[in-house]
Amino acid sequence: MDLLTPAQTWATREQQRDENAGTSPEPHHAEAHDHRMPLAQRVTMFVSVVGPIVGLIAAIVLLWDRGPASVGWPEVVAMLGMYALAGFGVTVGYHRLLTHRAFDAPRAVRVLFAICGSVAAQGATIRWCATHRRHHQTSDRAGDPHSPHTHGDGVLDLLRGVWHAHMGWLFHRDAPDTAHSVRDLLADPLIVLVDRLYFFWVILGLVIPGALVGLWEGTWSGFWSGLVWGGLVRVCLMQHVTWSINSVCHVWGSREFHTTDHSVNNWVCAVLALGEGWHNNHHAFPTSARQGLRWWQFDSSWLIIRAMERLGLARNVRTPTPAAMRAKLEVMRDPSVADRDMPPMVSHPTGARRDVA
Ligand SMILES: [Zn+2]
Numbered sequence: 001m002d003l004l005t006p007a008q009t010w011a012t013r014e015q016q017r018d019e020n021a022g023t024s025p026e027p028h029h030a031e032a033h034d035h036r037m038p039l040a041q042r043v044t045m046f047v048s049v050v051g052p053i054v055g056l057i058a059a060i061v062l063l064w065d066r067g068p069a070s071v072g073w074p075e076v077v078a079m080l081g082m083y084a085l086a087g088f089g090v091t092v093g094y095h096r097l098l099t100h101r102a103f104d105a106p107r108a109v110r111v112l113f114a115i116c117g118s119v120a121a122q123g124a125t126i127r128w129c130a131t132h133r134r135h136h137q138t139s140d141r142a143g144d145p146h147s148p149h150t151h152g153d154g155v156l157d158l159l160r161g162v163w164h165a166h167m168g169w170l171f172h173r174d175a176p177d178t179a180h181s182v183r184d185l186l187a188d189p190l191i192v193l194v195d196r197l198y199f200f201w202v203i204l205g206l207v208i209p210g211a212l213v214g215l216w217e218g219t220w221s222g223f224w225s226g227l228v229w230g231g232l233v234r235v236c237l238m239q240h241v242t243w244s245i246n247s248v249c250h251v252w253g254s255r256e257f258h259t260t261d262h263s264v265n266n267w268v269c270a271v272l273a274l275g276e277g278w279h280n281n282h283h284a285f286p287t288s289a290r291q292g293l294r295w296w297q298f299d300s301s302w303l304i305i306r307a308m309e310r311l312g313l314a315r316n317v318r319t320p321t322p323a324a325m326r327a328k329l330e331v332m333r334d335p336s337v338a339d340r341d342m343p344p345m346v347s348h349p350t351g352a353r354r355d356v357a
């Protein structure tokens with residue numbers, strides 16, 4: 001994951017790298033063994049990941065020091081409000097709208113959701129979508145940027161895999177030809193502009209809750225506590241909830257529909273990640289705007305999309321037909337077929353593309 005290079009520059013460079021690889025007798029030889037990203041990118045990623053954790057620790061220490069009365073409604077409202085804003089930016093915007101095109105929306109809505117998603121500090125729009133499309137193309141197989149299942153089949157291997165799927169992958173280079181899959185987004189100048197201004201949106205997402213709480217309380221300390229709770233703590237919680245979809249929701253939970261990966265449904269993740277924890281449903285029907293497919297599978301992002309549809313802000317909303325759902329349920333009833341399609345566990349780090357027999 002490279003957060004520093006604007007998406008267009010990155011895509012051009014990727015394309016050149018792939019073309020060179022096509023003419024070179026030893027394609028990707030050096031890079032296949034070097035998954036690390038350049039130092040500047042690693043430092044940026046480190047700050048993006050560790051900064052919010054430091055914010056969370058600071059918030060806990062301050063709370064301990066000053067007592068619960070020091071955090072009031074302004075901080076709570078700022079945190080929940082920003083969590084919803086950035087969270088739906090990621091789930092409805094980055095994920096269902098831009099990555100999977102599960103519904104169509106007017107341009108202004110696409111841009112607004114791309115900005116809200118950027119505020120979550122999980123990476124610039126186009127790279128996020130490219131990485132996620134790659135995840136679906138190669139799910140739990142070689143080339144998957146963040147599978148917990150490609151480190152081996154022992155218990156320790158699985159734990160190493162879970163760490164890799166949760167955070168470790170953030171420090172790896174992109175797999176080759178990742179940029180090919182996002183030509184549609186690179187062709188949209190407004191999305192490219194939002195992508196280029198990524199750090200501006202992240203900082204805005206820290207300053208706005210600070211300013212609002214500061215004005216509400218009429219003090220500078222209000223500004224700082226708003227920035228910590230509505231900014232850093234919120235970013236930290238949401239980052240780990242989102243990354244849990246990559247780690248937890250490919251290991252711990254239930255499988256309802258037939259898929260060719262290890263994706264599972266996990267209700268705790270579904271509640272915290274605004275509906276995205278119904279991850280087995282999602283891998284079974286990736287272009288569905290609705291991920292909680294049963295009436296009891298609460299999917300708050302789906303409620304937002306339904307409301308948008310009623311307001312005329314979402315069109316061509318895609319959901320699986322009952323027949324398609326029945327077909328994938330049927331396969332799961334026949335373990336010989338369902339198990340045959342499960343991907344193998346392989347003992348090598350992901351990131352480089354290698355063929356697995
Ligand atoms: Zn997945």
Ligand SMILES: [Zn+2]
Pocket residue numbers: 095099100132136282286
């Ligand atoms: Zn997806």
